[in-house]
Amino acid sequence: xxxxxxxxxxxxxxxxxxxxxxxxxxxxxxxxxxxxxxxxxxxxxxxxxxxxxxxxxxxxxxxxxxxxxxxxxxxxxxxxxxxxxxxxxxxxxxxxxxxxxxxxxxxxxxxxxxxxxxxxxxxxxxxxxxxxxxxxxxxxxxxxxxxxxxxxxxxxxxxxxxxxxxxxxxxxxxxxxxxxxxxxxxxxx
Numbered sequence: 580x581x582x583x584x585x586x587x588x589x590x591x592x593x594x595x596x597x598x599x600x601x602x603x604x605x606x607x608x609x610x611x612x613x614x615x616x617x618x619x620x621x622x623x624x625x626x627x628x629x630x631x632x633x634x635x636x637x638x639x640x641x642x643x644x645x646x647x648x649x650x651x652x653x654x655x656x657x658x659x660x661x662x663x664x665x666x667x668x669x670x671x672x673x674x675x676x677x678x679x680x681x682x683x684x685x686x687x688x689x690x691x692x693x694x695x696x697x698x699x700x701x702x703x704x705x706x707x708x709x710x711x712x713x714x715x716x717x718x719x720x721x722x723x724x725x726x727x728x729x730x731x732x733x734x735x736x737x738x739x740x741x742x743x744x745x746x747x748x749x750x751x752x753x754x755x756x757x758x759x760x761x762x763x764x765x766x767x768x
Contacts (some may be wrong), residue, residue: 593631595621597641601682608688609639609695643699647706649678654710664721664766668714668733669758673751675710676741680750710734721766733761 599620603612614635618625632638653674658667683689711730718726740753 589631592621592623592627593641595623596628596631596638597645600638600642604639604642604692605683605686605688608691610691614638640699643702646678646682647702650675650706653678658713658717663763664717664723665759665762666755668717668762669755671710671714672734672737672758673754676737676750676754677747680741680744680747684745684747707734718762718766721762723762723765729761729765733758736761 596617599617599622600612603616603620607616612635614628615625617635617638618628621628628638632641654671657670657672657674660667660670662670679693683692686692711727711734714733715727715730718729723729736757737754740757741750744750744753
């Protein structure tokens, strides 16, 4: 999680730095984003940037922390929403992958950004394990046999749809369709 302090001005500067880092990564790519460019984009002195983040990796750790907060919020809203389990799981996974898709949509550096996930894989994996447990529990509560296996299959299909499709609306529609087709038959009667 992004570090915050009691000082609202410091928190605002950290937020501006993280937002500037994301804008630059989308525009120029991760490798081309420098601390100098980050300071300019955030509208702060380079010394101020280094007071908040010791290096570029730390800045992008902050970016990932913010992205994970958004992913978790979108997932949680979907899973805790109204409706049948297929609709809720669909909304949760569409929310999660929608955050990612919208975050990189239109960037010529989307592939580079998404391929850099290996550095942050443990953080994403922890979120994915939590999501899998919660989906499996929701499926079991709805009467699905082999709910853990079904959860893994649904998550895999949703991830595949997100990788295969280019825009957020197509990803959303495909994931919701996959969830209906896989979950509804398993939870009937």
